[in-house]
Amino acid sequence: MALHNTEQEWGSLAKGLHWIVAILLIGLVPSGIYMDRLDTSIPAEREIFLQLVFWHKSCGMLVLLLMLVRLCWRWMSSTVPALPEESKTWERHMAHSIHGLLYIIVIAQVLSGWLMSSAGGHPVTLFGWFEFPPLVDKNKEIGEAGRAAHAIMGKPLLILIFVLHVVGALKHHYVNKNNVLKRMMPW
Numbered sequence: 001m002a003l004h005n006t007e008q009e010w011g012s013l014a015k016g017l018h019w020i021v022a023i024l025l026i027g028l029v030p031s032g033i034y035m036d037r038l039d040t041s042i043p044a045e046r047e048i049f050l051q052l053v054f055w056h057k058s059c060g061m062l063v064l065l066l067m068l069v070r071l072c073w074r075w076m077s078s079t080v081p082a083l084p085e086e087s088k089t090w091e092r093h094m095a096h097s098i099h100g101l102l103y104i105i106v107i108a109q110v111l112s113g114w115l116m117s118s119a120g121g122h123p124v125t126l127f128g129w130f131e132f133p134p135l136v137d138k139n140k141e142i143g144e145a146g147r148a149a150h151a152i153m154g155k156p157l158l159i160l161i162f163v164l165h166v167v168g169a170l171k172h173h174y175v176n177k178n179n180v181l182k183r184m185m186p187w
């Protein structure tokens with residue numbers, strides 16, 4: 001499998017980044033929702049929260065780094081597989097809008113998490129290997145705004161856009177019977 005994209009298929013780097021980010025997102029949303037439900041005044045639940053939040057934050061920051069690599073790779077790639085010729089104009093607009101929104105919401109989601117942690121005075125590391133600089137000084141109001149944004153984007157918005165993206169891919173495969181899903185598959 002070629003590293004670079006061709007007119008027919010995504011290259012191995014684009015595919016690898018797509019599926020690693022997808023798997024990370026599938027883990028991040030439920031882990032975030034579960035963490036939010038833990039009662040941190042109970043020592044046992046607090047211990048679980050601290051363990052989970054370490055992995056959640058690190059995987060979230062990894063998503064940001066991988067998204068940046070994806071964007072750079074996309075801009076550097078001269079070839080990107082096009083949608084099938086028979087795709088209607090509204091389908092093309094919808095696919096582009098959903099992809100654009102996914103990028104924006106995922107990046108905004110990471111930034112709101114980073115902001116919430118920075119404003120709360122909590123460190124943000126990549127699996128403890130190194131620490132990211134805080135985005136702001138400790139500040140209760142900013143922390144709460146970041147937390148509210150993280151909850152709104154992370155649940156209804158991200159889940160809705162993610163579901164639309166998956167439904168679109170399945171429609172290409174089962175209804176239109178074209179190769180749009182197959183050409184992103186790792187095999």
Ligand code: HEM
Nearest residue numbers: 028029032033036057060061109110113114124151154155
């Ligand atoms: C794309 C990446 C991310 C996704 C999809 C995601 C998703 C979520 C979701 C759905 C929640 C539950 C929110 C709620 O129920 O109120 C949550 C909570 C949380 N997230 Fe993220 N998150 C991401 C990245 C990050 C990052 C990068 C950080 C920090 C650096 C972070 C820190 C937190 C914290 C501290 C909580 C718990 C908030 C609380 O105690 O209420 N997240 N996340």
